[in-house]
Amino acid sequence: MLFFKECKKIIFSLIFVIYCIVLSGFYFTQFSNDCQYPLEKPHEGQTDYGTISKEVPEIIMPSAIEGLVSEYLSGEFSAYPYGFYKCVKLKEKDKKKLVEIITELSGISAETLENFDNYEPSGYIMGEDGNPVYTNGNIPEINIPPMLTYDDFRELMRKADKIIGGGSKYSDENIVSNFSQIPKTYEDALAEYEQFCKDDKITGAYARLFCDYMGIDLSILPVFVAVFLAERDKKSRMEQLVYSRKISSAKLIFTRYISLVFTMLIPVFITALLAYAKVKNIYPDNELDKFAILKTAVYWLIPNIMASSAVGMFVTEITSGLISIFVQGTWWFASIFASSELTGSIRNFTFVMRHNSLLGYDIFQNELHTIVFNRLFFTIISVLVILLNAVIFEMKRRGVFNVKLFENRSRKSET
Amino acid sequence: MSNYLKIAAVNLKHNTAPHLLLAIVIALLTSVIFGISSLNESESAQPLEMFLSLTGIVLLTPIFLPEQNENIRELVRSKRIDYLAICLIRLVYSVIFLAFIFGIFTIIMHHCESDVTIQHFTGGFASGIFLGALGFFFAGITNNSIIGYMVSIVYYIGNFMLKDNLKHWYLFSMSSGNFDEKYWLLGSSAVLFIIAFVIIKKFRK
Numbered sequence: 029m030l031f032f033k034e035c036k037k038i039i040f041s042l043i044f045v046i047y048c049i050v051l052s053g054f055y056f057t058q059f060s061n062d063c064q065y066p067l068e069k070p071h072e073g074q075t076d077y078g079t080i081s082k083e084v085p086e087i088i089m090p091s092a093i094e095g096l097v098s099e100y101l102s103g104e105f106s107a108y109p110y111g112f113y114k115c116v117k118l119k120e121k122d123k124k125k126l127v128e129i130i131t132e133l134s135g136i137s138a139e140t141l142e143n144f145d146n147y148e149p150s151g152y153i154m155g156e157d158g159n160p161v162y163t164n165g166n167i168p169e170i171n172i173p174p175m176l177t178y179d180d181f182r183e184l185m186r187k188a189d190k191i192i193g194g195g196s197k198y199s200d201e202n203i204v205s206n207f208s209q210i211p212k213t214y215e216d217a218l219a220e221y222e223q224f225c226k227d228d229k230i231t232g233a234y235a236r237l238f239c240d241y242m243g244i245d246l247s248i249l250p251v252f253v254a255v256f257l258a259e260r261d262k263k264s265r266m267e268q269l270v271y272s273r274k275i276s277s278a279k280l281i282f283t284r285y286i287s288l289v290f291t292m293l294i295p296v297f298i299t300a301l302l303a304y305a306k307v308k309n310i311y312p313d314n315e316l317d318k319f320a321i322l323k324t325a326v327y328w329l330i331p332n333i334m335a336s337s338a339v340g341m342f343v344t345e346i347t348s349g350l351i352s353i354f355v356q357g358t359w360w361f362a363s364i365f366a367s368s369e370l371t372g373s374i375r376n377f378t379f380v381m382r383h384n385s386l387l388g389y390d391i392f393q394n395e396l397h398t399i400v401f402n403r404l405f406f407t408i409i410s411v412l413v414i415l416l417n418a419v420i421f422e423m424k425r426r427g428v429f430n431v432k433l434f435e436n437r438s439r440k441s442e443t
Numbered sequence: 444m445s446n447y448l449k450i451a452a453v454n455l456k457h458n459t460a461p462h463l464l465l466a467i468v469i470a471l472l473t474s475v476i477f478g479i480s481s482l483n484e485s486e487s488a489q490p491l492e493m494f495l496s497l498t499g500i501v502l503l504t505p506i507f508l509p510e511q512n513e514n515i516r517e518l519v520r521s522k523r524i525d526y527l528a529i530c531l532i533r534l535v536y537s538v539i540f541l542a543f544i545f546g547i548f549t550i551i552m553h554h555c556e557s558d559v560t561i562q563h564f565t566g567g568f569a570s571g572i573f574l575g576a577l578g579f580f581f582a583g584i585t586n587n588s589i590i591g592y593m594v595s596i597v598y599y600i601g602n603f604m605l606k607d608n609l610k611h612w613y614l615f616s617m618s619s620g621n622f623d624e625k626y627w628l629l630g631s632s633a634v635l636f637i638i639a640f641v642i643i644k645k646f647r648k
Contacts, residue, residue, distance in 0.1 A: 042585060042587070042589060042590065043589065043593070046590065046593060046594070050593075050597050055603060057604070057608065058604060107478075109476075110476045113477070113478075113486060113489065114476075114478035115478045115480065115481050115482055115486070116478060117480065117481060127486065243598075244600070245600075248596070248600070249593075252589055252590075252592065252593040256587070256589045256590070263511075263512070308449075349588075349589055350505070350588075350592075353589070353592050353596075354465065357596065359473060
């Protein structure tokens with residue numbers, strides 16, 4: 029049977045061995061490393077329970093406005109438009125637009141901002157005794173207009189973010205975490221821990237962590253396996269042989285695709301079982317959901333493997349393996365660095381989903397509808413891409429589609 | 444000598460041009476994705492180490508690519524000039540291009556008032572050449588460039604998560620103020636190039 033032949037071919041290939049090594053390497057250095065000790069239950073009287081981002085208008089508004097005025101006076105804005113630091117300097121016309129926003133937010137007039145030359149940033153400076161001392165800095169006095177509502181404030185901050193070029197501290201994604209961190213109380217910390225034990229049944233939380241780590245790898249590794257096999261067929265001129273066979277193009281392409289996805293899932297399931305054993309080992313007396321890691325891996329990771337393999341097969345079919353790797357690499361890179369948040373930033377089209385925390389059950393539950401849409405979207409798109417691949421393969425077979433874009437120029441080498 | 448120059452020119456035109464173009468695209472993207480103006484010393488290291496270093500993979504991994512086509516390999520074997528000498532020529536001019544890309548990029552950063560020195564150039568280049576050397580080595584010994592790309596890209600990804608485990612071979616050390624790792628990266632790259640050539644000469648010529 030073709031399916032088993034294809035599976036055998038993949039399993040005994042060098043690239044699959046490397047895939048398994050890399051995947052298990054990731055499992056042991058990342059997930060397994062985070063499972064050394066159980067999550068500690070908070071105790072009353074602890075000095076610190078951590079902080080939590082809470083959208084409190086009374087805290088966000090003054091601190092964000094102060095931040096905006098301060099950055100404007102320094103002439104430089106910190107931003108992470110693609111996940112990496114960028115120091116933004118505004119052009120004159122953008123500065124004017126921003127001054128209007130600052131005036132609306134802070135009551136500071138354009139003239140005051142223009143003529144203010146005693147600006148000092150807040151932060152730590154070295155004191156006379158050699159110890160760091162916090163200074164408040166020096167900026168014009170801020171008087172938030174009483175008529176300014178929180179919605180107006182957020183809208184103005186959105187405009188400011190747009191002027192800066194996106195990814196600034198004032199963007200919807202970052203404003204709360206940057207300007208409204210409040211200390212957790214014992215009750216907050218305990219409630220979170222209870223959620224971890226009861227709602228998540230512990231393994232639910234570890235399942236998200238497992239998929240978070242493995243998803244990073246599984247969003248790019250399958251493309252190499254798919255390209256390797258496609259290129260190997262090309263090298264050995266299998267195309268010519270296959271073209272003359274009876275089998276339909278759709279059946280051939282889909283069988284190859286399914287066997288690719290199936291074989292690449294085997295090490296994922298093995299590591300998922302290892303992950304369960306690891307969690308059971310550190311929580312021997314707790315009630316655990318035995319199948320949580322496996323279930324989460326199915327809906328979280330399969331779409332990643334499917335999409336990455338589909339890109340590998342399709343782009344190699346119409347162009348070359350190198351272009352496939354470049355396309356998938358760019359997509360992976362853009363997805364990984366699109367958000368600076370590692371938890372709670374899953375959107376409709378987020379390819380690499382992140383939830384790098386054992387806590388945050390409610391954040392994940394709030395995102396569930398988005399996650400269902402997201403995973404279905406990538407599954408359907410992958411199937412459509414493979415369908416298109418089958419159509420192109422059939423056209424090539426009939427001699428209709430013989431143009432090969434970006435064909436490897438090495439074939440024409442004069443050396 | 445003129446023969447070798449001719450070989451370099453022909454290879455450059457037919458084999459290296461697309462990869463060089465891709466490296467230039469990555470360099471252009473780096474300047475768009477990262478801001479490259481008014482960066483302090485450690486911020487300046489980031490675009491060089493974390494993004495521009497990918498040009499090393501693009502330029503050095505495909506050195507053996509043309510001969511991975513069986514027909515070309517047969518043809519090349521029948522020629523008087525040693526196949527590995529041709530690969531060496533490709534390697535030398537690819538490394539020169541890599542240095543050139545890092546050099547130009549560093550000069551542009553300097554003009555954009557970023558705090559860059561010759562150390563930034565060397566450090567970024569060291570990360571780039573090491574990634575490329577990894578790809579070169581694995582592509583060479585397995586006779587498959589896809590494996591070369593896979594290993595070097597996985598190593599690159601690993602650097603975001605395994606900082607402490609990688610020790611002297613950490614690619615982004617300059618961003619956290621350390622430069623010693625760069626000597627290790629440069630030395631290891633040279634070792635990888637030599638071992639790859641020795642293995643190919645001994646076992647797969």
